[in-house]
Amino acid sequence: MSLNIAFLLWLILVVVHDFRMRRVPNWLVLAGAALALTALALGAGPLGGDWRAALLGAGAGFGVLLLFYATGLMGAGDVKFASALGLWVGLPALASIWIVASLIAGAHSVLWFVLKRWPFFPRLALMLAGPSRAPESGAPSGRVRSIPYAAYLALATAAWMVWGRQS
Template identity: 40%
Template sequence: MSPLHLIALLLALHVALSDLHARRVSNRALLAALSAGAIAMCTPWSGMPASTAALSALLGLAVLLPFYRLGWMGAGDVKFFATLGFLLGWPSLLPIWIVASLLAGAHAVAVLATRRNEAWAPARAFQRRGWLPAQAVRAGTRMASRDRTGAPYATFLAIGAVVLLLAPEVFRHG
């Protein structure tokens, strides 16, 4: 695994937990990953020129920025996707986006199926069926930020990145 891939993996794990917990993507974590990635690009084994990384980040930004402008996505989601572009290169963006969109769709179906428009509705459905302890659901809803709603899209992007990094054969065809 290249240094850039390791940085992306660590960032994805951090962002997934942060987004699930509080619906926030830390600017500090993104800047740290970008800085570490820029330093790693100075090494001969980085595998990607800085110009490609910069263009990939701009592509990631350009792809998701309209969704932010429409109010469908948070700024942290957009910045995280751009950072993934910087670290992994533009060919990685489409598979990550596809996985994230499929997960977001599944999340939306689960929320609609429970007839509640909140992130913890699937957990409550599991709790009602006896599959999840009530204490876990209450703790989870207390931990999450009350003023943020919607799908944890950065978490879904992070899952896509982790799958791409740890099981790239999933995306191979032909």
């Protein structure tokens, strides 16, 4: 049970950091991966020590989102976080988490677009846009990342932990 609480705290750190900075640092990703590996070794994770599902989840999280990174639609931190997340939840749960996170991210982008065109709530539009900064160096498209996708993955995972998983 204490590993689940540590995992939930890790998710909260990812949410806060991604919303505030629009990036997920490597130390935070590595901490989550180490936590997932510890849970797997102890058989205390939601998968009960199913290494195959966890490794498939990590590979899928990395591989699928790497395509979005390569096209400039996502940051590298999002890709690495999805891989660490897949290690924790495994491949079966990762698909439903992706769907929920993508729906939330889609709502974020639609709301941001609407508020940019019709500034009814300028503070909300600024909050959705994220911190003002230059485009990420080394990003294929050179665009500024405005959607905190790792945060939405973390929120969807927290909801899955509370309501979705069948233990």
